[in-house]
Amino acid sequence: MTPTRIKLDRGRGALGPALELVHTGRAPTRAVLTTELGVTRATAGAVATELQALGLITVDPRPHAASGAQGRPSHRLDIAADGPVVLAVQVHADGYRVALVGLGGRIVATAPACMTVDADPARIIGDAVAAGAELLAATGRRCLGAGLAVPSAVAEPEGTALNPLHVAWPAGARVHDIFRDCLAAAGIGVPGRCGNDVNLAALAEHRHGAGQGSQHLLCVATGHRGVGGALVLDGRLHTGSAGLALEVGHLIVDPAGRACHCGARGCLDVETDPLALLETAGVTPDPALSPLDQARALLGEGHPAEPGTRQAVEQLVDRLGQGLATMVNVLNPDRIILGGLHQSLLAAAPERLRSVVADRSLWGRSGSVPILPCSLGHNSLVGAAELAWQPVLDDPATALAVR
Amino acid sequence: MTPTRIKLDRGRGALGPALELVHTGRAPTRAVLTTELGVTRATAGAVATELQALGLITVDPRPHAASGAQGRPSHRLDIAADGPVVLAVQVHADGYRVALVGLGGRIVATAPACMTVDADPARIIGDAVAAGAELLAATGRRCLGAGLAVPSAVAEPEGTALNPLHVAWPAGARVHDIFRDCLAAAGIGVPGRCGNDVNLAALAEHRHGAGQGSQHLLCVATGHRGVGGALVLDGRLHTGSAGLALEVGHLIVDPAGRACHCGARGCLDVETDPLALLETAGVTPDPALSPLDQARALLGEGHPAEPGTRQAVEQLVDRLGQGLATMVNVLNPDRIILGGLHQSLLAAAPERLRSVVADRSLWGRSGSVPILPCSLGHNSLVGAAELAWQPVLDDPATALAVR
DNA sequence: CGGATTTGTTTCACGGCTGCACAAAGTGAG
DNA sequence: CTCACTTTGTGCAGCCGTGAAACAAATCCG
Known part of the structure; x- marks a missing residue:
């Protein structure tokens, strides 16, 4: 009987920012949300x-409990335990991973890890999406989007994988179209978005991991082969005008170094990736094993005892430091996060790496940027989910209303 | 007698974007402004x-005239001829320039160029601001802000000049505080903002010059000595977390090159600045003259005839191309603008430079980025004005209301 | 001169937000 | 235990910026 019933549609403009605050854990209570x-x-x-x-x-x-503070306790804000999810897929050198991810980067359900490689991206992605459809059916959760992480530069806006070498796909594979078609074929009527795995890992670390609070986050990581970089500016991925930014693998870090397929010598790619460590340490890589695993095994727990290995680590740390310093001079980040072998190198010789970066960057101040390891388990997977969540974070009401 | 009189205060939120459109010449009429x-x-x-x-x-x-189009002609929007101005100051190696700049980057009044150098920044800046105060008194224009361009990296938020080598200032000079104090002493009650000259030149080129419409604009320029870079992302300067981004002078572009004071060899700084051209061409620089002027004189009009000079130009172009390719790989810009000697090198060998950049960058696509020369006469000066205009562009009503 | 077309103007309505007053829920001192 | 005090949640009035729609104005074209 009240004349104005639905007057609660206030706060549409602030809905997105508010959800992002809860999503990233920065608004545990309503009072904090207000401020x-x-x-x-x-x-x-x-x-x-x-x-x-x-x-x-x-x-x-x-x-939350006895808060200890004075005044009326504020209401807690939590992510709905049975809320909607997104489908996240990560394709890597050894297979793929599939998961349903809720708000807050929480992995709700995971399919068994698959260790299959196939030169046809449609087959791999199709299998992964089918596994995701099963997960959705089994859990009965509502799906709001889908994200795919691939170990390759992804050109925008076409969504083509330019160098999917690790997965033996043809260069220029139209992963975005393939992903969309697979989603449609599996009956998952949501839009799919694709991105580079290191980029998405950086995004995940910024939202939920070691990058929280950073305004200018630089992320550098090795996969099995080669080096990837990513930059998160003010909470958004910076992928450049065509998605090709942060291709840092061919920064020259050692003028007298190895020859690289790009034509130059001493590129970051060939000087600091897992194969480089094995080669420098005088270890013949076993082609049946992952170079990253072998390199990490060489490092062992903490500092390696063997002098040759120790020297190899120091050389790689120096090269990596030179590369990071160059990036610091160009990008001036306020935090650096390292993944893959670089994370292990940081753990093995943190002080040496930090001092090289500081010495090689122009201003002591910018060179004293904190360098941290990755803190999330499956950051590329969670990053793929972030990509899928983005439309919801930008405009929750519209994204939820469409179906 | 009408009940609601002052109801014209509509449109506060769109005020800033609208002014920016007129300011950058993208809204010549009201109809265009609407769309x-x-x-x-x-x-x-x-x-x-x-x-x-x-x-x-x-x-x-x-x-505007016979528009030729059908329908009612739209009203023209012009920048007020007697509107407010900002004070712009540029300090460079040979002295300083002072101007009053209106909206649209139009230089309204200029003080005679001063060719004085002084190791005390307060003296130089004080003289320049005093000259600006005279200009303001003579023209009677209202002043809304002040901007200062210095040939040095400027650390934010303190506003200290880190390497003002060209002007013989002490490193770490607090130019922001000095500028503010000088403005107060001259009775100009407006806030002052400081920036690096190449950064501000890039901003000016983006708003009014060869960078218009670019989303990811990279600007690289030589002064008398050394190389500066700047990046304009979505219309805003990207200066990094501490104002120190785009320090591209020490990218390694020639592993076998000259030793640099930074400790490395073959830095972009020492390989592509005016002194490098003179040295490579076998010319002894005259310390009484500006290295940039001497280098440009060597280039002459278009292609130099002398074989030694020609070879030197090609070497510098190759080094510059390598440096630009590295920046393309990291930043993926959609346009590159060159200034100073680099602009002259582009004019002397445009095809060679473009092909080197394309060959050395990872993806043909990102390497085919357009490379253009600067198009504004005093772009650092106009850029300093842009810095001062920014608060007005962000919120015209508030900025105009304060006094 | 009279459509057709495009643009400027007026009026009305509405949604999102602020500001204010008040109620609710805790802490701490006596 | 009670009472001040502090902090937080809620209801209500109102403002401000924008959109929608109808109308008026100005030009081209036939």
Whole structure:
């Protein structure tokens, strides 16, 4: 009988930012949400109510515990335990991984890891998406999007994989179209988005891992072969004008170094990847094993005892430091996160790496940037989910309303 | 007698974007403003009226001429001829320049160029600001801000000049504080902002010159000594987390090259600046003259005839191309603008430079980025003005209301 | 001169937000 | 235990910016 019933549609503009705050764990309570959003309590209340009505979060009036602070305890904001999910797929050199990921980067369900390689990307991606469809059917969760991480540069806006060497795909494979077709074939009526695995790992680390709070996050990681880089600026991936930025593998880090297929000598790629460590340490790589695993085995727990290995590590650390310093001079990040073998090199000789970066970068200040290891288990997978969540984070009401 | 009189304060939110469109010449008429803003004609009309009321633009009902198009001609939008200005100061190796700059990057008044150098930045900046105060008094224009361009990296947020070598200032000079104090001493009650000259030149080129429309603009330029870089992302300067990004002078472009004071060999700085050209061409530089002028004189009009010079030019072009390719791989810009000697090198051997960049960058596509020369006369000076205009462009109503 | 077309103007409505007043829920001192 | 105090949630009035729609104005074209 009340004249104005649905007047609760307040707070549409702040919905996206609010959801992002909860998603990244920066708004555990409604009071924090209010201050972080910079709005009034009334607005924050309307926004929280709306997000709860959308089934994305829960608002719990009971406080977290004895907060210890004075005043009325604030309502807790949690991600809805039975809320919607997105489908995340990561293709890597040895196979693929599939998972359903909820808000907050939480992996809700995982398919058994598959260790299959196939020169036809449609087969691999099709299998992965089919596994995802099974997961969705088994869990009964609503799916809002899908993301795919591939170990290759992905050109935008076409969505083609330019150098999918690790997975033996043809260069220029139209992974975006393939992914979309596979989703349609599996009956998952959501849009799919693709990205480079290191880029997506950086995004995941920024949202949920060691990159939280960084404004200019640089991420560098080795896969089995070669080096990838990524930059997250103000919370958004910077992929350049055509998706090809942060191709840092061919920065020259040792003028007298190995010859690279690119024509130059001493590229970061050939000087600091797993094969480089094996070769420098005088170990013949076993082609049946992953170079990354072999290199990590060589490093062992902490500092390797063997002098030859130790010297090889120091050489790689120096080369990596030179490369990072160059990136610091160009990009001036406020934090650096290392993954893959680079993460292990950091663990093996943290002080040496930091001092090389500081010495080789122009300003002591920019060179003293913190260098941290990755902190998430499956950061590329979670990053693929972030890609899928993005439309929801940008405009929750519209993204939830479409179907 | 009308009940609602001052109801014209509509359109505050779109005010900034609208002014920016007029400022950059992208909204010559009200109809274009409407489509560019993506709002209704009513909103665009209110916005235009408001900007006119603020004295920033004029709305002329008479069309530009015989437009040739059908329908009612749209009202012209012009920058107010007697509108407010900002004070722009550029300090360079030989002295300083002072100007009053209106919207649209138009230089309204200029003080006579001063050719004085002084190891005390406060003296130089003080003289320049005093000259600016005279200009303001003589023209009677309202001043809304002040910008200063210096030939040095400027650390943010402190505003210290880290390497003001060209001007013989002490490293770490607090140019921001000095500028602010000088403005106060001269009775110009506006905030001052400082920036690196190449950064500001890039900003000016993006707003009013060869960089218009670019989303990822890379700018590289030589001064008298050394190389500077700048990146304009989506219309905003990217200066990194501490203002120190795009320090591209020490990218390694020739492993067998000259020793650099940074400790490495073959840095872009020592391989492609004016002194490098003179040295490579076998010319002894005259310390009394500017190295840039001497290098340009060597190049002459177009292609130099002398074989030794020609060879030197090709070597520098190759080195520059290697450096640009490295930046392309890291930043993936959609356009490159060259200034200083690099601009002259581009003019002397455009095809060679473009092919080197394409060959040395990883993807043919990203390597085929357009490379253009600077197109503005005093781009650092205009860029300093852009810095000062920024608060007005962000929120015209507030910026105009303060005094 | 009269459609056709495009643009400027007026009016109305509405959605998102702020500001304010008040209620609710805790802490801490006596 | 009670009462001040602090902090947070909620309801209500109102403002401000924008969109939608109808109308008026200005030019081209036949």
